[in-house]
Amino acid sequence: MSPELLLVQALNGLQFGILLFLVAAGLTLVFGVMDFINLAHGVQYMLGAYFGASLAAATGSFWLGLLLALPAALLAGLVLEFLVFRHLYDRDHLAQVLATFGVILFLNEGVKLVWGAAPLQMPIPALLEGGVALMPGLQYPIYRLGIIGAGLATALLLWFLVDRTRAGMLVRAGATNPEMVSALGVDIRRLFTLVFGFGAMLAGFAGVMAAPILSVEPGMGDTPLILAFVVIVIGGIGSIRGAFVAALLVGLIDTLGRAAMPDLMRLFLAPSPARQAGAAIASMLVYILMAAFLAFRPAGLFPVRTG
């Protein structure tokens, strides 16, 4: 693999990792604070993309679409929380997995009913169109750089909110020891609704950002959801910092693995089986990483919860 290609793939991996972080951030807080497994977090990402694409088409502007999609995603998250998730906090993980699985079935089909089964397109805004020359003869799309920039800015904002504000302090305390926080007189349910809505909006934001470079279709949230789980397990459940590091790690490993594995396998195998085995191993890499973490370091990179 040439250095140019490596650079492009590394940037792609970074951009993918940033999107994963936006999905995983909400998931890890919800999981950490309320011990609630939300499989339906991926549909928040999908809904964000659908809201963004259809609102951008309706208003004729990417930026208006983005701006309106965020409150729409927030609202969708709060409605789901009120209707379904609220009743599951006291239940075991099995019940949570199944009920939120039901939400996935409903919403994946729901978007098909509302927007049709055919993928939607969202145009790239004129401001971020075209490419930028990284090196002589090597163009990289500005929009993807824009995603990386927006994601890093969001991560910074999130760090500020979680590390420097009173609400953030309560969230961190809630992730470490929810019973204690509750005993100290904090309404943990209200705190959770806040965290939940914010997480839903972040996932929706990731969806809107991804909409112009992916096809917006039913079920598009399922893959990011599973990868977001990989991210939060590796990063340590409840840790924003862990989610950030792990998301970039997973994004880079997945993208670079897919690019490099077939070549790497060719060292041992004939070209055709090398391509197959390479593709298989590349898809598995992040799951192997997650399984290794679970088996040998179950608390993740940045453990949060105490005993």
Added chain:
Amino acid sequence: MREWVVPLVLFAGLAAAPFAGFGEGYALTLLARTMILGMAAVGLALLVGGAGLVSLGHAATLGVGAYAVVVLDANGITDATTVLPVAIAAAALFALATGAISLRTSGVHFIMITLAFGQMAFFTASSLAAYGGDDGYTLFSRTEVAGTRLLEDRLAFHYVCLGLLGLTYLFCRAALAARFGRVLRAARENALRVRAVGLDPYPYRLLAYVLAGAIGGLAGVLLANAAEFVAPSYLSWQRSGELLFMVILGGLGSLHGAILGALAYVLLEEWLSHLTEHWRMIFGPLLILSVLFFRGGLAGLLAPRQRR
């Protein structure tokens, strides 16, 4: 004696079904599918209900069994005397390898790690270009039984599935009633106390995991034969979620609940998909409602006073 009534009625009903209005090709196909998924669900119920281990990767064992059929089929081996042992052994080995690692964790980490192994199996299946890759693989023929094409006959296939489902059920029930099952249940309730009386839950749980895997492999062989087609979607995590739902819908307290759950699931899916193209919009909320309000499951409904 009372706890045998519901399963007996259930099996008698399945045995009589072909002669009670479900004898047409399509109805038989549907029933076979129900019994096969029910078999996998009984294995999963041993794990979830018996041992308290929630696996979100159980579809992978079905996939290993089904792909064993595919690999043998591509090499011209279609006799059940070879196919069945190879497929079951492959699924059991897969369960042994993944279970040995997964069982080092517990609770939510166990759900996640079984999901991870399930995904690995899924991507392996998708990359098997020689066996269809993403598009799946169509079998040349159904598995032969002692040189005869017994399974080609829908009615015979129905009773083969029913017989194997019955054997699976009796086997799991016996396993849960034996000392093995008592240790599993004790470890589910309080692993610390089990250790305190000098028993290590790990080998018991691993054996349960391997048994569930072997049953999944058997179900996989039948599933491949029922459809004469195998695709990576057999191993998707959504399929694992469906199997879990069957177990919960039927009720965790009993093994026949898993069969009831599979029956309810497949029939509901069938009925709703005839009503509307967007049947999942009804199915999803039903799933949520059943989790929220229907805690004892179908088996609990049929036998409210039955002790667990």
